[in-house]
Amino acid sequence: MAKADFAFFHTLRVRWAEVDMQAIVFNGHYLTYFDVGFTEYWRATGLPTVVEQAGSGQELFARKATIEYHDSARFDDMLDIGVRCAGFGRSSMRLVLEIYRGEQHLISGELFYVYADVKARKGVPVPEHWRAVISAFEKCPPSAL
Template sequence: MRLSVEPSLRPDDHEFHHSIRVRFVETDAMGIVHHSNYLAYFEEARVAFLAHIGHPFTDWRADGLESPVLESFLQYRQPCRFDEVVTVHVTLAAATRATFQMSYLVTVDDEVRTTGVTVHGCTTLEGRPTRLPAWLVELASES
């Protein structure tokens, strides 16, 4: 297991936030967001974060790189519901030469709903493991 980050419950501890309105299709028969959708929320926020810091995922691909998810962890604290605007707070939490971890906090208004971490590797477009881009390792060491 590579996971080593404990997500903060404080929105201010995260570098970036991204808002998403919960769609009806993302809810289950109880009217709450189905657990599988939180990973999609994390991905949407992660992609927005990368664009925000000037390294959009399209540039990664143009450079011949991918960042597959190796592990994920979520802790559901309170449910999210249809038509709520969830805010996904995200930060680059850690990096080595070969992996990086993103930390997430999902809130509605200022209420904590979910926390999570994703661990990513770095591969070529052909799926061969490779080192992380130097800018990413540097950014993690600054955090």
């Protein structure tokens, strides 16, 4: 995707504890960056927080994560994490994420979440209200997601 295709970015600075002996960000930290980006994306939509979801007995569970490395981030780099909802299934949502240092595209990835009943551990439909809010946030018709 192009950087301009993202409606949401979260910026963070690479900390010393996140780099390895090669002086680059250790690969596993990119999943943490994705999680931080998704958390801030969700907060920006105004949809129910994880605490509110837990209280309802239904919440999002991570199902799958992929990462593709194009280049490395280094200590003290300022990174922009782009997050975009790329689609919904009946009980799932797919997010596309990219990490940039300035205009340089470093990392691509996807996160798949399933909305499920906590006790039954079984998928339930993503609420229509959530779909509408995210569609408006992404500035696209619900049918496009």
